[in-house]
Amino acid sequence: MTKALTGVRILDFTHVQSGPTCTQLLAWFGADVIKVERPGVGDITRGQLQDIPKVDSLYFTMLNHNKRSITLDTKNPKGKEVLTELIKKCDVLVENFGPGVLDRMGFPWEKITAINPRMIVASIKGFGPGPYEDCKVYENVAQCTGGAASTTGFPDDVPLVTGAQIGDSGTGLHLALGIVTALYHRTKTGKGQRVTAAMQDGVLNLCRVKLRDQQRLAHGPLTEYSQYGEGIPFGDAVPRAGNDSGGGQPGRILKCKGWETDPNAYIYFITQAPVWEKICDVIGEPGWKTHPDYAKPAARLPRLNEIFGRIEQWTMTKTKFEAMDILNEFDIPCGPILSMKEIAEDQSLRATGTVVEVDHPTRGKYLSIGNPIKLSDSPSDVQRSPLLGEHTDEVLRDVLGFSDHQVAEIHSSGALSPPQKQAAE
Ligand code: CAO
Numbered sequence: 426m427t428k429a430l431t432g433v434r435i436l437d438f439t440h441v442q443s444g445p446t447c448t449q450l451l452a453w454f455g456a457d458v459i460k461v462e463r464p465g466v467g468d469i470t471r472g473q474l475q476d477i478p479k480v481d482s483l484y485f486t487m488l489n490h491n492k493r494s495i496t497l498d499t500k501n502p503k504g505k506e507v508l509t510e511l512i513k514k515c516d517v518l519v520e521n522f523g524p525g526v527l528d529r530m531g532f533p534w535e536k537i538t539a540i541n542p543r544m545i546v547a548s549i550k551g552f553g554p555g556p557y558e559d560c561k562v563y564e565n566v567a568q569c570t571g572g573a574a575s576t577t578g579f580p581d582d583v584p585l586v587t588g589a590q591i592g593d594s595g596t597g598l599h600l601a602l603g604i605v606t607a608l609y610h611r612t613k614t615g616k617g618q619r620v621t622a623a624m625q626d627g628v629l630n631l632c633r634v635k636l637r638d639q640q641r642l643a644h645g646p647l648t649e650y651s652q653y654g655e656g657i658p659f660g661d662a663v664p665r666a667g668n669d670s671g672g673g674q675p676g677r678i679l680k681c682k683g684w685e686t687d688p689n690a691y692i693y694f695i696t697q698a699p700v701w702e703k704i705c706d707v708i709g710e711p712g713w714k715t716h717p718d719y720a721k722p723a724a725r726l727p728r729l730n731e732i733f734g735r736i737e738q739w740t741m742t743k744t745k746f747e748a749m750d751i752l753n754e755f756d757i758p759c760g761p762i763l764s765m766k767e768i769a770e771d772q773s774l775r776a777t778g779t780v781v782e783v784d785h786p787t788r789g790k791y792l793s794i795g796n797p798i799k800l801s802d803s804p805s806d807v808q809r810s811p812l813l814g815e816h817t818d819e820v821l822r823d824v825l826g827f828s829d830h831q832v833a834e835i836h837s838s839g840a841l842s843p844p845q846k847q848a849a850e
Contacts, residue, residue: 445470452492783808
């Protein structure tokens with residue numbers, strides 16, 4: 426079966442997490458992703474958070490599946506020649522270097538588009554044009570500047586970052602959409618274009634509901650926030666909302682049986698209005714179905730602490746999975762708080778390929794996340810990440826068409842060697 430992006434060749438200059446997330450998605454959809462890495466060094470994550478000495482880290486392997494790796498010193502004159510040839514042969518160049526790096530390398534957009542007018546150049550930066558455009562950015566900086574941290578956590582505590590990598594992986598997803606959109610546009614114009622996604626913008630896009638609430642604040646308190654029922658006045662900015670639901674249906678995390686010893690014995694429970702009467706029956710409060718203080722959503726808003734307290738009395742009598750089974754029978758929206766251990770062992774996620782076991786030549790078997798986006802006619806098989814420079818000669822020969830003599834010449838130029846090796850030679 427042909428994969429959706431078969432025939433698309435990506436020149437992958439990405440590193441760390443945000444850019445590699447993007448190019449891994451494109452590789453899963455069938456693009457030929459050629460990751461260009463610094464000789465001897467490679468993507469810095471190969472050596473970060475290493476659990477096994479001298480073996481590519483899980484950080485690297487889990488973000489670089491289905492790619493080929495070549496090493497190339499793009500500051501070396503011969504390396505620049507090779508890069509120029511690669512630009513001619515590729516459809517998309519993806520990078521998430523610090524600001525100005527591509528220009529300093531001698532490959533600004535104007536030069537790339539002159540070499541290959543069909544080339545799409547896709548970039549992730551921390552910030553868009555403006556006062557911070559020259560700043561380097563990592564995940565948590567983006568979470569803080571994109572509105573996530575100020576709205577995450579509890580109102581009486583410090584801002585919090587979330588474990589979901591919305592700045593890095595979230596922006597990688599945004600960029601991937603920009604790339605396929607530009608590829609589609611190219612089918613009509615014949616021309617490439619620049620695609621940029623700033624991490625601050627990506628996080629803010631994911632925090633859209635909080636900008637919604639910021640504007641609602643001008644018209645009165647946010648009645649679905651717990652602090653409304655607690656009588657705590659609102660300030661002039663959206664407060665942190667704890668575990669309140671971000672939508673119009675109040676929800677909370679509630680204790681389940683075993684919470685005293687199990688840090689994840691909790692369930693998320695949503696008091697969705699259409700199933701309110703079923704909720705009353707399940708928790709043993711049938712009188713609330715008609716009582717004026719509880720029957721209608723607006724009447725319940727100032728009483729959410731009391732209502733969720735009563736529901737929690739019920740959830741504490743069940744394990745999170747028992748509660749889930751019972752509530753699902755009545756179409757009451759809920760979800761157990763799953764630990765990473767439980768997710769790793771979940772057989773249904775294995776069956777769909779969302780959690781996959783991958784074999785690696787130096788690491789052995791490890792678990793990874795497969796493509797979360799499923800296409801019926803373009804299935805994703807997860808191939809192990811490449812070793813550093815594993816495909817250098819293959820790409821020089823097969824993609825660029827270089828002869829053995831030319832490949833040997835490139836090797837002897839030092840363009841494929843670590844800088845310290847060149848110095849020693
Ligand atoms: N050959 C020769 N040199 C190479 C090379 C190659 N194949 N690949 C990279 N380099 C060089 C670059 O030319 C650059 O050198 P100069 O600074 O001398 O121009 C350097 O390596 C890379 O610079 P960098 O700024 O990208 O890397 P850093 O480790 O200093 O910063 C990061 C990392 C992530 C903070 C920065 O890249 C960044 O802000 N990126 C954009 C935002 C982003 O994606 N952040 C998320 C990262 S994931 O948490």
